[in-house]
């Protein structure tokens with residue numbers, strides 16, 4: 504964070520590629536002012552590169568020593584990612600080289616009296632948002648795409664980035680606006696209001712809106728699961744094969760995220776994905792009493808994830824029979840969907856006929872695992888294949904919930920025939936505003952700032 508308040512009007516620079524070594528690394532600049540952009544590019548590149556044409560050049564410091572050889576790519580406003588004037592330098596992917604490039608750029612800008620500074624996290628995307636290149640849900644999808652831990656999650660985020668989610672939000676908003684306009688027009692002619700509204704089928708329109716809202720909310724809730732991972736709680740006596748099942752489920756599908764250095768790995772939480780849907784398996788064996796302070800914190804967290812769980816997997820040992828009582832000291836939420844899994848059926852002479860919701864598997868030889876995966880996704884209501892879903896955040900679901908509450912009140916008003924049209928209209932306005940929070944049309948600046956500050960630098 505810089506000491507002074509960052510100005511949206513400053514030119515910014517950042518290394519756009521991930522820290523570490525890579526074949527190629529990219530330094531990206533965004534300039535609001537075309538004149539300082541031209542002055543800077545000419546000095547920095549030795550000549551002004553042609554827009555959108557890869558230009559090979561050697562960057563030199565003030566003593567004419569080479570800093571790096573690379574490719575410059577220039578985009579004039581507004582046809583760029585940020586909507587401003589953008590210069591990219593694609594150099595060699597080492598931190599010393601790239602930091603050298605940035606350092607030289609800052610020194611050169613100082614000499615030219617151009618207030619170039621390091622970009623804050625998310626600032627490039629924030630500018631794209633401010634310049635109407637992306638709406639807020641799309642900008643958030645940029646961060647989610649980068650964070651995606653599986654191809655399926657990445658596809659869902661890419662769908663949101665391309666506007667699949669935003670389009671549906673906007674379509675719903677348009678329908679509400681249409682009805683609002685009708686109501687406003689009617690308000691001016693109170694004598695004819697009832698007849699007028701009946702003719703225009705205001706109730707029918709509202710029913711359609713409620714329907715569209717319900718579908719969008721469902722899809723968004725699914726989208727949140729794509730993003731945050733489904734919480735699955737695994738319970739079972741010692742030795743029934745919890746670890747074995749986990750490994751078997753993980754197989755080659757173990758989440759890419761868990762391999763990223765720096766993501767803290769709870770022993771009792773395992774991230775994996777099933778058919779590309781991210782899951783967090785919470786092993787309740789970790790929920791024992793302990794005097795250890797750190798462990799206690801971990802346990803408190805685990806308890807919380809149990810409370811928020813989407814599914815309970817009860818694992819039993821087939822050689823022990825189904826009868827044994829589940830001895831768990833956990834108070835498990837009763838409303839949780841449950842699947843009982845009978846493990847080690849390979850040890851039985853034949854696979855038993857079982858009731859619904861009890862699945863025979865063998866973690867050892869893989870029997871029943873595909874059915875278990877189907878059952879898990881079905882139980883938690885992931886109906887869409889990742890190819891058709893989009894990614895969403897809890898923030899979006901919350902806004903859709905608020906929208907739904909206002910639509911429900913509007914619906915009640917619509918059932919009454921006396922003079923409450925203005926209340927009906929007001930509820931529609933509030934429903935509409937809630938949708939505006941998703942696309943960023945109705946969000947205060949500080950909240951916007953908070954959302955973008957969670958991006959990585961250079962994004």
Ligand SMILES: Nc1nc2c(c(=O)[nH]1)N(C=O)[C@@H](CNc1ccc(C(=O)N[C@@H](CCC(=O)O)C(=O)O)cc1)CN2
Nearest residue numbers: 519529531576578581582583584585586591636645962
């Ligand atoms: N080198 C490079 N690769 C990148 C990015 C980048 O900024 N630089 N991106 C950064 O995230 C992503 C691509 N996103 C981009 C989105 C829009 C525009 C752009 O220039 N848009 C203009 C022109 C559109 C056109 O030519 O069709 C515009 O919207 O007006 C560029 C990149 C991933 N790859």
Ligand SMILES: Nc1nc2c(ncn2[C@@H]2O[C@H](COP(=O)(O)OP(=O)(O)OP(=O)(O)O)[C@@H](O)[C@H]2O)c(=O)[nH]1
Nearest residue numbers: 740741742743744745746747788846847865866867
């Ligand atoms: N035959 C057979 N053995 C299994 C199967 N699954 C697990 N086992 C064996 O059962 C034993 C216990 O398995 P684990 O996966 O360690 O069980 P756990 O529930 O994680 O055990 P705790 O960590 O003690 O709670 C091991 O010897 C496994 O090889 C199975 O499907 N078939």
